[in-house]
Amino acid sequence: MRLLQALFFPPEQPGGVSSMIPYLQEKFSSARWEMELFSLPKRIRGKGREEVVFETFDWTRYGDSPIVQKYMQTYRDYLWWTRLRLQKPYDLIHAHHPIAALAMKTVFPDTPVLQTIHSSYERELILNGKIEENGPEHRFLTSVYRELEAKTDQLITVSDAFRRYMGTYIEYPERVKIMPNGYDERRFKPVPHENEVPQLMAVCRLVPAKGLDVLLRACARLKERNIPYVLHLIGDGPSRQDLERLAQELGVYDDTIFYGYTLHPEEFMPFFDIFVLPSRAEAFGSVFAEAALCCLALVGTSVGGVPEQIEHGVNGLLVPPDDPEALAEALEQVIGDPAYRYELARTACEKAKAQYSLNRVAIELKRMYLGYEARGSQSL
Template identity: 60%
Template sequence: MKILQAMFFPPEQPGGVSSMVPYIQENFNKLDWNMEIFYLPKRIRNKGIDDVEFTTFDWKKHEGSVIVDKYIQTLKDYMWWTKLRLQESYDLIHAHHPIAGLVMKKCFPQTPVIITIHSSYEKELLLNHKISQDSSEHQFFTSIYRELESHLDGMITVSKSFKNYLSTFVENKDWIEVIYNGYDFDRFRPITHDNNIPQIISLCRLVPAKGLDILLEACVQLKKRGHSFVLHIIGDGPIRKDLEIMAKEMDVYEEIIFYGYMLHPEEFIPFYDIFVLPSRAEAFGSVFAEAALSQLALVGTNIGGIAEQIDHGKNGLLVPVDDVLSLTNALEELVTSPNFRNKLAKNAWEKAKTEYSITRVIDQLKTIYLKHVN
């Protein structure tokens, strides 16, 4: 069987999709399945000129928005690149972004095309204050899900909570299947260590949706309570300077290290003690699974896929969104109790090893692929 994995970002980009799809390809190729990866290079801009039409809604009602117009142009660019580069036929195409899914079905109408929705672009835009609820842009992006349902052959998503979210925008919620992310366990090597000062790590793109402002406020409270710690923030993004200024103004800059983007953070994660990310939304939250596989104690918000990964008090701690006091108390409990955090870390590792195997993902995908081809 010949399968195309149609990504949006290049595989070397940070994020759960980019880290997982190459391992899917590697494992399928070991099984003698012919699998290729396709994506839009970052240098491709403003090449596409084909008209874009959707059958389930009129996107031109939303024309004139910078965000919508950019999305449409990117779709045109993806179409241009696909027509230029893909001349072969495939038995099935697995897309990992709405643009990739719509373009692939347009270019290969007779080929089964399924899609995994890994995250919500409109939620990210809302939380990052780029659009407002029920605005024209919001209506445009939520309408895309019905367009996907109308044309594609199947949809997968990464958590039950995110399936429930997507179900409000499609006609048949049973059309959506859930496959939790999976990881190559060889990438993660827990290391026995003893840090005299607790080492806390947060790993994400630095945008408002990740709630790092709340984390900095919690760090202020931890310091006021007399606790020693170091917070390591790995990642980059548009609010990095704002966070650094905030840390200085709050007098916690000396307790925080900003690393910027790091290509293979899993090589460093095992040396820390606690992973924390107070996100305001997460479809799955791959970094929590990766931190669990590195045997760290987990602290996350009680939303989306995070809440499906963490059993509060057993393999991590959950706190409400935007709740500085609850986050401070959770971090204080772990900072002051090495035995408790080690217990949570071990339980997190055991759950992750059981539930987030790449082998499990391959088996589930094989079943779905064969269902659509046969």
């Protein structure tokens, strides 16, 4: 069976897609399967000129927005690159970004196209202060969900929470399948260690949606209470200078290490103690599963798909978003009780191995893909 995994970013970019899809190739390396990866290189900008018409809405109503214009130009670029580079037929295409799915269905209208939606671009833009809720960009991006439903053969998402969110914008939410991301356990190697001072860490893009300002305020409360810790922030983004400035204002800059972007944070993640990320929105939160596989205690917020990974008090702690005091109390609990911290980490690791293994995802995908192959055979 000839498969194409259609990504948006190149596979080396950070995120849930890149932490799973490239590693699937090994699981599909047999005479029965032939899998390729495809993505849009960063250098391809402004090449596409093809006129675009959507089936379910008139996108030109929102065409005055620079954000919509950029989105549509990227779509044209993806179409141009796809037509240029892909000629041979595929038995099935699995897309991992709306632009990839719509472009693939345009170029290969007779090929089944499955679409996994990994995150909400519009929610991220709202939380990061780039667009307004119910503004033209928001309406445009949520209209794309209905277009995907009409054009693709199957919608998939990574959590029940995100399926419920997406359900308000599509006609048949009950048809959306849920398939959490999977991770190759061999990449994550827990290391027995004893840190005299508990080491907190977060891995994410430095943007307002991740709530790192809340984390710094919680850390300031820990410092006021003379609770020892070191905070490691791994990642980069437009909020870095603001976060560094806030850390200085709060008096926690000397206790915080800003690493910048790191390609493989899982290589040194096991040497820390507590993973904490007070996100304001998460479709799934892949990094929580990755931290769990490294046997770290988890502290997160009760948003999106995070509560589907963390059962409060069992394999981690949950706090409300935008609540520095609640976050400080949760961190104080796991910092001050190493035995409890270890038990949370052990339970989180066991759950991640059982529910988020790459083998499980590969088996589910093969079953799904073969179903489309069988339908094709019956139609001949």
